[in-house]
Amino acid sequence: xxxxxxxNRNKIGNDDxxxxxxxxxxxxxxxxxxxxxxxxxxxxxxxxxxxxxGKIRILFSQSKLGSFGEVRKCISKLTGTMxxxxxxxxxxLQIKDQKRFLYEIELLRELDHPNIVxxxxxxxxxxxxxxxxxxxxxxxxxxxMNKRRGKGFSEEEGGIIIQQLLSAVNYCHLNNIVHRDIKxxxxxxxxxxxxxxxxxxxxxAQKFTTGKSMTQTFGTAYxxxxxxxxxSYDQKCDVWSIGVIMYMxxxxxxxxxxxxxxxxxxxxxxxxIHVNTxxxxxxxxxxxxxLKKMLTKEAQKRVSCQxxxxxxxxxxxxxxxxxxxxxxxxxxxxxxxxxxxxLQQAALTFIVTQLLGKSEIDPFRKVFNxxxxxxxxxxxxxxxxxxxxxxxxxxxxxxxxxxxLAQVDADLSGEITFSEFLVACINPKEILTTDRLQAAFNTFxxxxxxxxxxxxxxxxxxxxxxxxxxxxxxxxxxxDINDDNxxxxxxxxxMMEKIFNLNQGGKRDQLKLQQQxxxxxxQLRIQQEEERLKKEEEEKKAIEGGQREDKIDEENExxxxxxxxxxxxxxxxxxxxxxxxxxKKKKKGILKNGINKENAEKNEEQxxxxxxxxxxxxxFL
Numbered sequence: 254x255x256x257x258x259x260x261n262r263n264k265i266g267n268d269d270x271x272x273x274x275x276x277x278x279x280x281x282x283x284x285x286x287x288x289x290x291x292x293x294x295x296x297x298x299x300x301x302x303x304x305x306x307g308k309i310r311i312l313f314s315q316s317k318l319g320s321f322g323e324v325r326k327c328i329s330k331l332t333g334t335m336x337x338x339x340x341x342x343x344x345x346l347q348i349k350d351q352k353r354f355l356y357e358i359e360l361l362r363e364l365d366h367p368n369i370v371x372x373x374x375x376x377x378x379x380x381x382x383x384x385x386x387x388x389x390x391x392x393x394x395x396x397x398m399n400k401r402r403g404k405g406f407s408e409e410e411g412g413i414i415i416q417q418l419l420s421a422v423n424y425c426h427l428n429n430i431v432h433r434d435i436k437x438x439x440x441x442x443x444x445x446x447x448x449x450x451x452x453x454x455x456x457x458a459q460k461f462t463t464g465k466s467m468t469q470t471f472g473t474a475y476x477x478x479x480x481x482x483x484x485s486y487d488q489k490c491d492v493w494s495i496g497v498i499m500y501m502x503x504x505x506x507x508x509x510x511x512x513x514x515x516x517x518x519x520x521x522x523x524x525x526i527h528v529n530t531x532x533x534x535x536x537x538x539x540x541x542x543x544l545k546k547m548l549t550k551e552a553q554k555r556v557s558c559q560x561x562x563x564x565x566x567x568x569x570x571x572x573x574x575x576x577x578x579x580x581x582x583x584x585x586x587x588x589x590x591x592x593x594x595x596l597q598q599a600a601l602t603f604i605v606t607q608l609l610g611k612s613e614i615d616p617f618r619k620v621f622n623x624x625x626x627x628x629x630x631x632x633x634x635x636x637x638x639x640x641x642x643x644x645x646x647x648x649x650x651x652x653x654x655x656x657x658l659a660q661v662d663a664d665l666s667g668e669i670t671f672s673e674f675l676v677a678c679i680n681p682k683e684i685l686t687t688d689r690l691q692a693a694f695n696t697f698x699x700x701x702x703x704x705x706x707x708x709x710x711x712x713x714x715x716x717x718x719x720x721x722x723x724x725x726x727x728x729x730x731x732x733d734i735n736d737d738n739x740x741x742x743x744x745x746x747x748m749m750e751k752i753f754n755l756n757q758g759g760k761r762d763q764l765k766l767q768q769q770x771x772x773x774x775x776q777l778r779i780q781q782e783e784e785r786l787k788k789e790e791e792e793k794k795a796i797e798g799g800q801r802e803d804k805i806d807e808e809n810e811x812x813x814x815x816x817x818x819x820x821x822x823x824x825x826x827x828x829x830x831x832x833x834x835x836x837k838k839k840k841k842g843i844l845k846n847g848i849n850k851e852n853a854e855k856n857e858e859q860x861x862x863x864x865x866x867x868x869x870x871x872x873f874l
Contacts, residue, residue: 272719276727279720281599282664283606283672285713286696287362287372294338294376294383301326304337326388332608332692336373337388342381351382357455358384360430365670366630367618368421370441370453373607387611389451391442398437398501405505405532408540412570413448415499416628419567421452422495423558424630426488433457433471433481435494437501443611448573449618461488474514475507479524480552489552492561496547503540504532508548524550539566562628575623581644583620583678587637588653590660590677594731595714597749598663598676600693605675608689614675621674631668634658685749694745704739 273279290297304324322341329336341354361372361384376383391397394414406414418440425432434457443449457471468484478493480486500508508527509520526548528541543564549555561567592598624632624640634654641649661669661677669677697705697713707729714728732740732748740748 272721273724274721276595276724277659278665279595279714279718279724279728280664281595281602281714282670283365283602284362285599286374286603286607288374290374290376292376293378294381297330298327298336298338298385299330300338301328327385331695332688334608334610335388337386339384339386340381344380353456354382354384357458360455360458360460363428364425364430365672366421366424367621367671368417368450368452369424370451371606386453387451389441389443391444391447393438394440394442394450394498395437397442398505401505403505406502408503408537408566409570410448411499411502411540412567413573414450414502415495416562416567416570417450418452418495418498419558419562420622420625420628420630422491423562423628425458426491426558427629429460429463430455430458431461431467431488432491432494433459434473434476435491435498436473436476437498440498447615449615474517474521475509477518477521478552479522479550482518482522487552489555489557492547492555492558493552495558495561496544499544499547500526503536503544504530506532524548537566539564539569543567559627559629567628573619573622575619577644579616579620580623580640583617583624583674584641584644586678586680587657587661587674590657592660594748595728596697596710596732599714600690600697600745600749601676601681602663602672603693603696604684604689605679606672608692609675609679609684613679613684617675617678618671620678621671624674629668631666631670632674633668637669681749687746690746690749691742693749694742704741705745707733707738 294300302325304326322339324337324339327336327338328334341351343351346354355377358372358375361370370389371387373385373387375385405411418435422432422435432452432455434454435452439452439454441451441453443451459467459469461467466485466487470481470484472478472481472490472494476494476497478486478490481490497508500506509517511517511520526545528536528544533541543556543561543566546556546564547561556564592601621632624636626636626639627633637657638649638654641647658667658669661673663673663676664670694705695701697709699709699712700706710728710732711725715725
């Protein structure tokens with residue numbers, strides 16, 4: 254991560270938060286680390302090949318196609334992680350379209366769901382806007398549907414996809430966000446061998462007010478809801494689009510077809526679906542019942558996402574199997590999770606949400622979906638209570654439940670989000686590697702001085718938040734134990750390990766160890782300085798010794814030369830010159846030999862490293 258600009262960290266559409274008077278009310282979440290990164294995109298990422306067709310068309314309204322952009326693979330120079338980057342050229346965009354794209358980023362910052370694409374950071378330079386997201390290698394759902402055209406998916410396969418899609422959109426609706434362009438092209442399959450999906454492209458998404466109709470016409474002909482065409486609709490337009498996708502998954506055909514968009518839209522306005530054809534004869538009654546309820550023409554009578562998630566067809570087919578031992582392990586981790594300081598909480602959140610790979614997250618995603626019984630995208634207090642009773646075989650007291658939520662619920666929403674669940678459940682011993690701790694340290698060390706100052710901590714934890722001075726004093730007290738107003742990497746590493754009981758010891762032991770580490774650092778500096786002075790002294794003595802040898806040789810040669818004939822004198826003179834040349838070369842060697850040897854070794858290492866990087870880059874590109 255590069256040097257980041259502080260921005261508004263409040264929920265979209267909310268007024269400024271009230272002044273925070275209690276440190277327990279200081280929120281820490283994944284959105285704190287999704288920021289605009291200063292500098293050039295190329296300084297932080299290598300750009301790879303295009304994804305899909307390489308071009309994207311940003312749809313801003315039914316009557317106006319937006320400008321071209323592209324989506325490409327990229328690789329982080331800091332961590333080596335493969336990601337995707339969505340790029341828009343400002344020269345082809347109007348100012349209002351640029352603002353809409355930045356608004357999309359703000360929406361994605363606040364969304365935290367396992368079936369919504371994760372955004373990491375963004376760049377906004379003079380020519381282009383870049384948004385860096387997770388990389389999904391399974392391709393578009395549209396491509397998979399094309400492969401099965403005329404055949405469709407089994408009910409089990411379709412149920413798993415529709416449940417995930419309903420859960421993602423239900424989560425959006427609960428946060429007053431409507432997508433407005435749900436289609437197979439905007440649904441990615443997470444991996445080539447997996448069945449997890451990701452909803453993408455929130456370019457037409459919008460915050461809505463319950464009970465107030467929206468009027469702008471957005472969407473794609475096959476999937477657009479009838480009421481959107483009349484310019485008066487609500488969030489249930491998304492349910493219609495999901496119903497169309499369900500129809501296509503199970504039958505292999507679209508419910509409303511035509512030779513062009515005009516014919517398709519004409520059929521959409523009628524809103525008549527046919528499930529008496531041969532494709533539907535072997536489908537279950539539950540599947541057809543849910544389909545009809547989702548494709549009800551009158552939006553008021555159409556089911557909501559939550560009602561669709563509660564339907565028997567989804568309940569029966571919608572969730573993948575999870576081993577009981579994985580669920581009990583996660584519940585025990587939740588119960589045992591403890592956090593002491595806000596900086597530790599922030600650092601762990603950064604590592605979990607920004608640095609972990611899919612293989613590390615996937616087992617916990619399945620458990621989270623199991624705990625999220627109603628498909629809201631969050632684990633509620635009631636769901637947690639039920640799961641403790643079901644899988645641990647005993648009731649949990651209200652006091653114990655409150656304690657767990659107080660530790661895990663970092664954003665103080667009253668429920669556990671997906672990222673909060675990951676932070677609490679993943680074993681810190683497995684993820685707190687030195688490289689990851691260094692990356693977390695660097696994101697707080699904004700000026701890259703090698704130390705985190707108190708001002709840098711304040712920028713990271715408190716930017717955009719109205720915090721009372723007494724609360725900030727408590728934050729400082731948690732991290733600056735030896736009162737030197739800075740944290741070295743060794744102190745940071747020890748602080749993270751201590752907080753999760755990787756090492757033993759209380760606050761007094763922690764202070765003692767930190768002081769020992771400071772002393773070690775000082776001893777290392779002194780040792781390096783002594784070695785440098787010793788080396789300089791040896792070089793000085795060697796030079797002085799060479800000068801004395803020259804003088805002695807000259808005196809001996811002068812005395813011996815008196816008894817030599819002319820020829821012998823010439824030979825002595827030549828020998829004298831040769832000796833001087835050798836001594837000069839020797840003296841220069843004393844000064845340069847070590848340097849030359851060191852440079853040669855460095856050059857060889859650099860050549861080898863450059864060769865490796867060239868091979869890796871060639872393979873990547």
